[in-house]
Amino acid sequence: MIRAMNRPFDNCLSGGFGPGAALLTDLYQLTMMQTYYEQAMTETAVFELFFRRLPPGARNFFLMAGLAQALDYLEQLRFTPEELQWLSTQAGFKPEFIDRLAQLRFTGDVWGLPEGTVFFADEPVLRVHAPLPLAQLVETRLMNLVHFQTMIATKAARAVLAAPGKVLIDFGLRRAHGAEAGVLAARATWLAGMSGTATVLAGALYGVPVMGTMAHSFIQAHASEEQAFEAFARSHPDNTTILVDTYDTEAGARKIVALAPRLARDGIRIRAVRIDSGDLAAHAFRVRQIFDEAGLKDIKILVSGGMDEFKLQELLRDKGAPIDGFGLGSGMDTSYDVPTLDCAYKLQEYAGKARRKRSEGKATWPGRRQVFRTLDTAGRMQGDVVTLEGDPQSGDALLQPVMREGRRLEGQATLSQAREQAAVNLGQLPVALRALESAPLYPVRVSDRLRALADEVDRGIAS
Amino acid sequence: MIRAMNRPFDNCLSGGFGPGAALLTDLYQLTMMQTYYEQAMTETAVFELFFRRLPPGARNFFLMAGLAQALDYLEQLRFTPEELQWLSTQAGFKPEFIDRLAQLRFTGDVWGLPEGTVFFADEPVLRVHAPLPLAQLVETRLMNLVHFQTMIATKAARAVLAAPGKVLIDFGLRRAHGAEAGVLAARATWLAGMSGTATVLAGALYGVPVMGTMAHSFIQAHASEEQAFEAFARSHPDNTTILVDTYDTEAGARKIVALAPRLARDGIRIRAVRIDSGDLAAHAFRVRQIFDEAGLKDIKILVSGGMDEFKLQELLRDKGAPIDGFGLGSGMDTSYDVPTLDCAYKLQEYAGKARRKRSEGKATWPGRRQVFRTLDTAGRMQGDVVTLEGDPQSGDALLQPVMREGRRLEGQATLSQAREQAAVNLGQLPVALRALESAPLYPVRVSDRLRALADEVDRGIAS
Numbered sequence: 040m041i042r043a044m045n046r047p048f049d050n051c052l053s054g055g056f057g058p059g060a061a062l063l064t065d066l067y068q069l070t071m072m073q074t075y076y077e078q079a080m081t082e083t084a085v086f087e088l089f090f091r092r093l094p095p096g097a098r099n100f101f102l103m104a105g106l107a108q109a110l111d112y113l114e115q116l117r118f119t120p121e122e123l124q125w126l127s128t129q130a131g132f133k134p135e136f137i138d139r140l141a142q143l144r145f146t147g148d149v150w151g152l153p154e155g156t157v158f159f160a161d162e163p164v165l166r167v168h169a170p171l172p173l174a175q176l177v178e179t180r181l182m183n184l185v186h187f188q189t190m191i192a193t194k195a196a197r198a199v200l201a202a203p204g205k206v207l208i209d210f211g212l213r214r215a216h217g218a219e220a221g222v223l224a225a226r227a228t229w230l231a232g233m234s235g236t237a238t239v240l241a242g243a244l245y246g247v248p249v250m251g252t253m254a255h256s257f258i259q260a261h262a263s264e265e266q267a268f269e270a271f272a273r274s275h276p277d278n279t280t281i282l283v284d285t286y287d288t289e290a291g292a293r294k295i296v297a298l299a300p301r302l303a304r305d306g307i308r309i310r311a312v313r314i315d316s317g318d319l320a321a322h323a324f325r326v327r328q329i330f331d332e333a334g335l336k337d338i339k340i341l342v343s344g345g346m347d348e349f350k351l352q353e354l355l356r357d358k359g360a361p362i363d364g365f366g367l368g369s370g371m372d373t374s375y376d377v378p379t380l381d382c383a384y385k386l387q388e389y390a391g392k393a394r395r396k397r398s399e400g401k402a403t404w405p406g407r408r409q410v411f412r413t414l415d416t417a418g419r420m421q422g423d424v425v426t427l428e429g430d431p432q433s434g435d436a437l438l439q440p441v442m443r444e445g446r447r448l449e450g451q452a453t454l455s456q457a458r459e460q461a462a463v464n465l466g467q468l469p470v471a472l473r474a475l476e477s478a479p480l481y482p483v484r485v486s487d488r489l490r491a492l493a494d495e496v497d498r499g500i501a502s
Numbered sequence: 503m504i505r506a507m508n509r510p511f512d513n514c515l516s517g518g519f520g521p522g523a524a525l526l527t528d529l530y531q532l533t534m535m536q537t538y539y540e541q542a543m544t545e546t547a548v549f550e551l552f553f554r555r556l557p558p559g560a561r562n563f564f565l566m567a568g569l570a571q572a573l574d575y576l577e578q579l580r581f582t583p584e585e586l587q588w589l590s591t592q593a594g595f596k597p598e599f600i601d602r603l604a605q606l607r608f609t610g611d612v613w614g615l616p617e618g619t620v621f622f623a624d625e626p627v628l629r630v631h632a633p634l635p636l637a638q639l640v641e642t643r644l645m646n647l648v649h650f651q652t653m654i655a656t657k658a659a660r661a662v663l664a665a666p667g668k669v670l671i672d673f674g675l676r677r678a679h680g681a682e683a684g685v686l687a688a689r690a691t692w693l694a695g696m697s698g699t700a701t702v703l704a705g706a707l708y709g710v711p712v713m714g715t716m717a718h719s720f721i722q723a724h725a726s727e728e729q730a731f732e733a734f735a736r737s738h739p740d741n742t743t744i745l746v747d748t749y750d751t752e753a754g755a756r757k758i759v760a761l762a763p764r765l766a767r768d769g770i771r772i773r774a775v776r777i778d779s780g781d782l783a784a785h786a787f788r789v790r791q792i793f794d795e796a797g798l799k800d801i802k803i804l805v806s807g808g809m810d811e812f813k814l815q816e817l818l819r820d821k822g823a824p825i826d827g828f829g830l831g832s833g834m835d836t837s838y839d840v841p842t843l844d845c846a847y848k849l850q851e852y853a854g855k856a857r858r859k860r861s862e863g864k865a866t867w868p869g870r871r872q873v874f875r876t877l878d879t880a881g882r883m884q885g886d887v888v889t890l891e892g893d894p895q896s897g898d899a900l901l902q903p904v905m906r907e908g909r910r911l912e913g914q915a916t917l918s919q920a921r922e923q924a925a926v927n928l929g930q931l932p933v934a935l936r937a938l939e940s941a942p943l944y945p946v947r948v949s950d951r952l953r954a955l956a957d958e959v960d961r962g963i964a965s
Contacts, residue, residue, distance in 0.1 A: 062703040063681050065673070066714030069702065074737035080723060125706045131741050171723055178717075182676040183684060210528070213645040214842045217682030218526050221646060224679075239532065240525035243588045251529030254641075256849035259857045260543060260634055274537035278594050284861050317862035369842040378841035379677045379832040386719035394722040398747050399780035 061118045061140075062126075064179040069126070072172040073136040082390035084174040085407055088165035088185055090158075091381040093480075098377065099472040100481065102196045102461060103156045103164055104227045105188030107454070109181050110447050113145040116177065147173060149442035152410075153452055155192075155230060155460030156437060157468060159483050162425055163408045163438060164189070171389060178384045186382045187220065188227040194374045195231035196465055197348040198367060200473050202355055206364030208250050209236035210343060211372025224372040230457050232465065233367070245454055252280040252313045252341070252366075259285065265294050272298070272307050280311040280341060283326070288314055292326040296333040311339035311364070319344070320360035327361040339363035346370060348475055395496050404489055405496045410437040420467050426486030524581045524603075525589075527642040532589070535635040536599040545853035547637040548870055551628035551648055553621075554844040556943075561840065562935040563944065565659045565924060566619045566627055567690045568651030570917070572644050573910050576608040579640065610636060612905035615873075616915055618655075618693060618923030619900060620931060622946050625888055626871045626901060627652070634852060641847045649845045650683065651690040657837045658694035659928055660811040661830060663936050665818055669827030671713050672699035673806060674835025687835040693920050695928065700829070708917055715743040715776045715804070715829075722748065728757050735761070735770050743774040743804060746789070751777055755789040759796040774802035774827070782807070783823035790824040802826035809833060811938055858959050867952055868959045873900040883930050889949035 075081065090101055118126075118140045127137050147169025152158055165185060167174050198207055209228045212221035218240075225241030235248035242249035253271055261267035264286065272279045279302075283291030292312065299309055314322050319342045330338050342354070343366030354360045369375065385403045386394045395405035406427050413434035415421045424432045441448055452460060471478035538544065553564055581589075581603045590600050610632025615621055628648060630637050661670055672691045675684035681703075688704030698711035705712035716734055724730035727749065735742045742765075746754030755775065762772055777785045782805045793801050805817070806829030817823045832838065848866045849857045858868035869890050876897035878884045887895045904911055915923060934941035 062706055063675070063684070064702055065675060065700040066702050066705075066712045067700065067716050070714055070738055070741065071716055071720045071734075074720075074734050075723075077737050078733055084719075084723065086719070122706065126702075129705070129712070131738050175717070175719060178719075179676045180681070183678060183681060186677050187679050212526070212528060213642045213847075214649050214845070215646060216650050216679035216836070216841075217686055218643070218646060219680030219682045221526070237528040237530065239527055239529050239589075242529075242592070243525055243585065249529045249592070251533055253530050253534055254638070255859045255861065256547075256549070256638060256641075257534045257537075259849045259859060260538075260547065260852045270541055271534075271537050274540050275533055275594050278533065286860055288862075315861065316864050373679070373836075373841040375841045378679075378836040378838045382677070384676075386722045389723045396718045396722060397749055398718065398778065399751075401779050 060112060060116055060180070061143075062122055063183070064176060068176045068179060070131060071175055073132065075172040075175070076136060076139055081170045081172060083168055084171040084386060085388040086167045086174050086178065086384050087163040087387050087408060088167075088181060088382065088384045089161055089163050090189070091383055092160045094377045094380065096477040098193055098197075099474070099478045100157050100159060100193070100196075100468060101189055101380075102192040102231055102464070103152045103158055103189055104154050104192035104230050104457070105185040105223070106151045106154045106165070106441065107451075108184045108188070108223070109151070109165065110149065110442055112180055112184060113147075113149065113177060113442065113445065114447060116143070116145045118143060143173065143176075144445060145169065145173060145177065146445045147442070148440070148444065150438045151441040152437055153439060153460055154454075154457035155452070155464060157420070157464040158410070158437070159423060159481050161404070162410045162423065162483065166387075166407065166438060182382060182384050186380060188223050190374045190377065190380050191224045191227035191372065192231040192461070194348070194371060194377070195228040195233050196461065197475055198351055198371065199232035200465065201348045201352040201475055202365065205351070205355070205362070206339075206341070207233040208341075208364065208366050209233060209238065209371060210366040210368035212238045214369035215372040221372060226454065228367075228371060230454060231461055232458065234364075237366075247454075251278075252311075253282050255282065255285045255315075258282060264291060265298065268294060268298055269302070272302050272309060273305075276307045279307065279309045280313055281309060282315065283312045284314050284316045284322070288317060288322045289325050289329060292329045295338070296329060296335065299333075299335055299338075309335075309338055311341050313341045313343060313366070315342070315344045319362070320354050320358040323354075323360045323362050341366065343368065347376070352475055393492055393496050395493060397497070404485070404493055406489065406492045408489065411435065412437055414467060418467060419469050420481065422482040422484065424484045424486055425489060427488050427492060430486060430488045432486065523575060523579055523643070524606075525585055526646070527639055531639045531642060533594060534638055536595065538635040538638070539599060539602055544633045544635060546631055547634040547849060548851040549630045549637050549641065549847050550626040550850050550871060551630075551644060551845065551847045552624055552626050553652070554846060555623045557840045557843065559940040561656055561660075562937070562941045563620050563622060563656070563659075563931060564652055564843075565655040565694055565927070566615045566621055566652055567617050567655035567693050567920070568648040568686070569614045569617050569628070569904065570914075571647045571651070571686070572614070572628065573612065573905055575643050575647060576610075576612065576640060576905065576908065577910060579606070579608045581606060606636065606639075607908060608632065608636060608640065609908045610905070611903070611907065613901045614904040615900055616902060616923055617917075617920035618915070618927060620883070620927040621873070621900070622886060622944050624867070625873045625886065625946065629850075629870065629901060645845060645847050649843060651686050653837045653840065653843050654687045654690035654835065655694040655924070657811070657834060657840070658691040658696050659924065660938055661814055661834065662695035663928065664811045664938055665814040665828065668814075668818070668825070669802075669804070670696040671804075671827065671829050672696060672701065672834060673829040673831040675701045677832035678835040684835060689917065691830075691834060693917060694924055695921065696830070697827075710917075714741075715774075716745050718745065718748045718778075721745060727754060728761065731757060731761055732765070735765050735772060736768075739770040742770065742772045743776055744772060745778065746775045747777050747779045747785070751780060751785045752788050752792060755792045758801070759792060759798065762796070762798055762801075772798075772801055774804050776804045776806060776829070778805070778807045782825070783817050783821040786817075786823045786825050804829065806831065810839070815938055856955055856959050858956060860960070867948065867956055869952065869955050871952065874898065875900055877930060881930055882932050883944065885945040885947065887947045887949055888952060890951050890955060893949060893951045895949065
């Protein structure tokens with residue numbers, strides 16, 4: 040079902056967010072920009088986006104996602120006449136500044152971590168080189184895009200690791216935080232290795248496989264469950280997943296047993312049932328037994344309702360429940376145990392001079408950084424080194440050039456390729472980090488050259 | 503700063519979410535619709551949207567928000583030719599179904615709780631009367647819109663109650679879950695009584711007052727803090743909030759003391775400083791003292807960084823810190839302690855016959871419901887009764903007709919009016935419910951007639 044039909048729909052989504060893109064920023068970016076222009080502070084600034092720390096006890100790694108939308112945004116960034124008109128009515132903005140905004144396009148270079156790459160705390164995932172006002176303006180939306188998808192992809196990767204070989208479907212649109220969250224969560228969960236989504240627009244936009252079953256209201260609207268089951272199966276002979284828990288789960292399963300031979304005579308096969316309430320493990324065992332005893336060994340069992348990676352592990356590993364697939368909704372699309380990550384977009388260099396922030400508890404490393412990763416002989420990640428550009432270390436450099444002078448570079452991963460990259464990277468994780476439980480921190484070393492630069496910058500700051 | 507310029511920008515936001523609106527749904531809504539049409543099940547269905555329970559210990563009430571966007575969506579709902587073309591390539595959809603979708607418009611009636619109304623668990627907040635396939639299709643997006651804004655407005659109301667008279671600014675766009683979440687969070691937090699937002703697009707779209715300060719990068723990009731402070735103040739003589747914690751907070755404040763007289767000679771007044779790191783109460787006390795001793799009693803102190811309603815209460819009530827305003831970011835815009843609420847959209851009636859779901863632990867009340875609320879003599883909420891339409895109780899009926907035959911009814915609240923409604927409703931809350939701490943449940947009684955109908959429906963269900 041995967042298709043690549045991005046163009047007809049994307050004018051209103053994350054790429055441009057339609058004409059609103061340029062105003063998707065914090066007011067202070069615009070007020071600072073005006074001052075920068077007035078002071079002719081338009082030399083090249085280097086900003087890096089990174090995640091300060093792994094949520095303690097809750098995540099052992101991050102999985103990169105959202106780079107494609109970040110580049111879409113940069114490519115399409117511009118102020119429309121309506122937006123400029125509105126800005127000109129706001130206090131504090133001068134006509135010469137509005138005129139500059141009218142000309143504004145993103146002309147910078149960008150380095151990024153390919154989507155589907157595993158990474159760790161304090162490693163740069165995006166590096167922007169652009170004239171200071173421009174690099175400042177884009178902070179808000181770049182963070183907004185990369186933070187969310189990375190957070191969701193990271194949680195989805197945990198679910199994938201907890202349920203090897205199972206079908207995992209994103210059911211989260213209704214309780215995702217708005218439309219864009221729902222659509223981008225479908226993308227990020229698929230990238231991380233889940234099987235598909237119920238969100239139709241994510242199929243149209245990104246080619247994520249779209250999957251679905253039926254709702255309780257469908258059963259309730261019919262005079263009886265039997266009638267509802269049969270009507271649905273005959274209308275959708277290729278997609279017969281039947282919801283059996285509206286009134287009584289095992290009674291529902293027995294109705295399937297009664298119905299299946301009649302449908303089979305017309306060449307219709309019931310593929311799966313869904314259970315959405317009660318003790319899911321107990322119901323799954325009983326329903327599996329009902330089907331097996333009736334010779335319906337092929338009918339799969341899908342469960343939903345309050346699912347997350349811990350529930351998957353409990354149902355599969357701890358209880359050994361005979362469940363083939365899972366619908367993951369609110370818990371996944373809101374990353375509800377960790378609904379926000381501590382990420383930042385910080386000035387690393389301005390006009391060729393390295394910078395750092397030293398605020399209490401929030402100090403940052405200066406300069407243009409790069410990350411190198413080594414694998415052990417078994418192909419598992421062994422350790423990363425964060426250093427400065429031009430200070431090669433053993434292993435592979437993770438940050439890649441992705442945009443030059445405002446134009447996206449060729450040869451970047453498609454969503455399917457990013458999904459493959461995620462599978463490869465998750466396979467390279469040290470065993471302890473693959474567990475849901477808290478693992479010892481993965482070794483990330485800061486190079487001597489980077490430490491030396493930080494000292495230099497500190498000594499240079501007037502106190 | 504409040505303006506009403508909704509039109510130039512809203513084609514890509516929650517109203518229509520551009521051409522994507524109709525595909526912002528779950529696949530099963532479309533598969534069920536096809537079966538409904540095939541079975542000629544197109545009689546009127548009544549669905550209700552409600553929140554099953556208050557998050558235990560975390561919320562004492564809900565505050566309604568998102569109705570305006572829900573109605574925008576219903577008014578603008580249609581499938582574009584591109585969307586239909588794409589759907590026709592998906593397995594399982596028949597040409598006659600695609601043809602019906604091409605004609606589809608929302609033609610139903612809607613009842614809703616006015617935005618800014620306080621409500622409680624299991625009370626209907628939206629009631630949709632429409633042909634079954636249509637009422638089914640819109641489930642996903644209606645929940646997506648009302649769930650999110652209500653969740654955010656509810657959390658923001660708690661912050662407003664915890665910080666009476668203080669300036670509360672939404673800083674959350676960068677870590678909100680996508681663009682729409684950021685913009686709608688700005689709307690919902692303002693509706694609930696916060697003072698404004700940093701999100702520029704929310705100003706352009708909804709007229710929410712837009713506010714901002716400066717970032718650490720602005721300071722870092724300059725050769726010295728003094729230079730950065732002065733440049734900013736001279737560029738923005740009407741909006742001089744200065745960030746003082748980049749290197750050393752009290753040293754930053756003393757630089758303000760040195761700078762203020764020089765600026766004052768040019769008619770420029772520093773209005774406020776922002777502190778974003780360290781022990782915020784301790785810094786606020788010391789900075790206040792520095793300013794007061796220098797005769798700068800008018801300079802306000804704004805703090806940010808990890809703020810939520812509990813932090814506000816701790817800083818203000820427990821520590822008595824001299825803080826005038828707060829920036830609330832990730833914690834607010836993701837509602838991070840409760841990032842999802844248990845809401846549902848359930849079939850109450852089909853073809854004139856009441857329905858209910860009886861799944862384990864998820865049973866619902868049947869029929870067309872209405873809520874009545876009484877106030878005590880002091881004007882405080884005394885108790886609600888949930889009953890059926892046509893069974894008037896003492897007090898005011900909360901659900902109002904808001905759309906008839908697909909057209910919005912006149913006279914609905916503007917966003918400013920919804921904000922006033924919220925202020926009135928929060929003022930009517932019983933005192934215990936205004937606390938952040940868990941309070942005894944507000945009394946919500948289910949009427950005898952509603953209980954009787956539930957029994958009737960149960961007896962009528964074939965087992």
